[in-house]
Amino acid sequence: MFSRLKTCECERTLEPSITQVLHIANGDTINQKLQAKNGRVAKVLDQKLPDEKIINDLYLNSLSRYPKETEKGKLLEILGAAPESEHRQAVEDIYWAILSSKEFLFNH
Numbered sequence: 882m883f884s885r886l887k888t889c890e891c892e893r894t895l896e897p898s899i900t901q902v903l904h905i906a907n908g909d910t911i912n913q914k915l916q917a918k919n920g921r922v923a924k925v926l927d928q929k930l931p932d933e934k935i936i937n938d939l940y941l942n943s944l945s946r947y948p949k950e951t952e953k954g955k956l957l958e959i960l961g962a963a964p965e966s967e968h969r970q971a972v973e974d975i976y977w978a979i980l981s982s983k984e985f986l987f988n989h
Contacts, residue, residue, distance in 0.1 A: 911980055915973040922973055932960040935972060943979050 914920050921942065925935050936956050940948045948956065956975055963971035979985055 911977060915976055922969065922976060926969055926972065932957055935960070936975070939976055939979060943976070943985055 915922050917923065925938055930938070933953065936948055936953055940946055940952075959975065960968070960971055
C-alpha cells in the first residue's frame with residue numbers, strides 16, 4: 882500500500898516545479914502544437930479573421946474569458962507591429978504566452 886504524501890489540498894503549493902517551468906519554456910509539446918499545419922493557430926489564420934477576433938478566440942479557448950481591454954490593446958499593438966511575413970509567428974508567440982501564464986497553468 883502506498884502512503885499519501887499530501888493529505889489535503891492546503892499542503893500543496895501553487896508554485897510550479899523547476900521541471901514544469903523548463904518544460905513550458907523549452908519543451909516541444911506546446912511549440913509543436915502551435916506550429917502544426919492543422920492546429921488551432923493554422924485554423925484561425927486560415928479564416929483570415931481580424932486580429933481582434935484572433936485575440937478573442939485565443940482567450941475564450943484557453944482562459945474561458947474575453948480579454949480585458951488593456952490585454953486586448955497590448956496584443957493588438959503587437960500584432961499590428963508585426964510585418965505580414967511574421968504575423969503567424971506573432972500569433973504563435975501570443976498563444977504560447979497565454980498557455981504558459983499562471984492563469985492558464987493553475988486555473989485551467
